[in-house]
Amino acid sequence: MAAMFAPLRERNYRLWAAADLVSTAGTWMQVLGLNWLILSDTGSAATMGLVVMLQALPVLVLGTWGGALADRLPARPLLIASQAVRALLALALLTHGGHPLIFAVALASGVISSVEGPALGRFGSALVPPSALGSALALGSVLSSAGRIGGMALGGVLVGVTGPAVLFLINAVSYLAVIGALAAMRTGELRVLPTAAAGERGVLSGLRYIAGQPVVLIVLALSFVLGSLGRNYQVSMAAMVAGPLHGSSGSYGLLSTVFAVGAVLGGLLLAGSGRSTLRVLLGTGLAISVLQICSGLAPDVTSFAALILPIAAGAVVFDTVVSTRIQLDTREDMRGRVLAAVGIVSSLSGMFGAPAVGWLCDTAGPRGALLLGGVVTTAAALAGAAAIARAQGRRLHLPHPEPLVPAEQLA
Incomplete structure (x- = not known):
């Protein structure tokens, strides 16, 4: 705490x-x-x-x-x-x-x-x-x-x-x-961040720096895949409620509320644990991907809501750890350009993901969209873990889905 x-x-x-x-x-x-x-x-x-x-x-x-x-x-x-x-x-x-x-x-x-x-x-x-x-x-x-x-x-x-x-x-x-x-604000209490040298302040210098950071590139790729096929629940929730779950507008409102509550819980969990590591990122990405597959098999609104809660919590943990690692694992004088890359990836995943999930819901059905998206994001999480382990020269070792268990077990 x-x-x-x-x-x-x-x-x-x-x-x-x-x-x-x-x-x-x-x-x-x-x-x-x-x-x-x-x-x-x-x-x-x-x-x-x-x-x-x-x-x-x-x-x-x-x-x-x-x-x-x-x-x-x-x-x-x-x-x-x-x-x-x-x-x-x-x-x-x-x-x-x-x-x-x-x-x-x-x-x-x-x-x-x-x-x-x-x-x-x-x-x-x-x-x-x-x-x-x-x-x-x-x-x-x-x-x-x-x-x-x-x-x-x-x-x-x-x-x-x-x-x-x-x-x-x-x-x-x-x-x-x-x-x-x-x-x-008291400007004297602000931490002074270094600025880049005169020859390293341009766009191309930032792009070259990011291109030379393999772990950062892998994390950005994971963020894009999971953000596009594993985030757009506003689309898939509506399709599930109107389709196989046979719910009402009230059901959709309930699911939206559960999702918001899960997001708050995820942020509190991560803030309380203070563990923003790559292992947490990879474990959470894998966990929410598997839970997405399970959500595609949910028989009713209640069971779907029970899965949405940890998925929302895990999504917040994943996104926050991405932002934390991107900042802590890169040079401070390149931080603005690195964060710009994160913003671009986030925008791309939203622009690609929402139409893609909607198209899958129309063609494969809402359950099929969740199942297919979950399989792709699960494979991406495993491939990302292997790629990061290789880039760091370590053996692959995924944790249990730590961000989705009580905070006291994380201490």
Whole structure:
């Protein structure tokens, strides 16, 4: 338990955590408001998908340049500026500019994310000592899940009473919490991260560095495969409920809640254990892949929910350990560019995975999609473990699925 609260000993981290919780809730309220607005006007899920794509494309195109900028520029003023622009974009939605404005805001948000994402990761590692980074990232995941649950719940109530405009306004105000936290931080307590030498500050230098890190490349490949075929449960859950499980809209809401609870538990488990190792990453990846196969065989909603809970917990553990290892196992002066690569892989897995899982559900059925996806991700986890062992010159030794057992057994 001591590891869980280690990051909270840092005043700057406490400020950041509180502001992040508020901002995340506001962000998800805006997501809900935008979805409501688009569906009310067009009834088109494809238009919603276009908005998501417009947000993801700049990260794919500009992510490497954003990472290079994050490694050059001081993170704190850069983040204050990005939060101010995001607040203005949220306020712009209040002008009722129609779909062109929504598309423009989505595209601009993606451009900001291409720089802001690496800068956030770099700044986060400056808030705590390296020994507490894993717990800090895990607690951040808990706060993100809690903010998402709270934001969606409150937004779901408000949107029916006030309409989506109030949600956009609340989101704009929520960015002020982040700006205030950044302004109130004690800069003397921030850990100073080294910057790259003059000849190593460009995009190509970052790409060459990543290409020379075999373990990092294997972890990124695993993240892509498991993220694309083993993450898109919002698609497969809906297909399972509407199909073989013969559930209702209430059943889907229940499963979504269980998934969110599992995500919170996974973050707490990892923060409490403080074990963000490659063995945990590989063991968790294998465990959630096997559980995905089991979920494809679930006979009813109850048993499916019982499997969704540890899958969600394991997914958070896996993603958090990926981020932790990527940061701890690479040079700090390359951190922005390495984190940009993580963001690009995450965007690619989302853009490829959701349509791929949807297509599998339509062609092979929801059970077939889960089974096939689980088999592929299980094979990927085993191959990744063998590849990492070979790259490190060690014998393959997978742990038991530690992240899915009680925390006291991990100590």
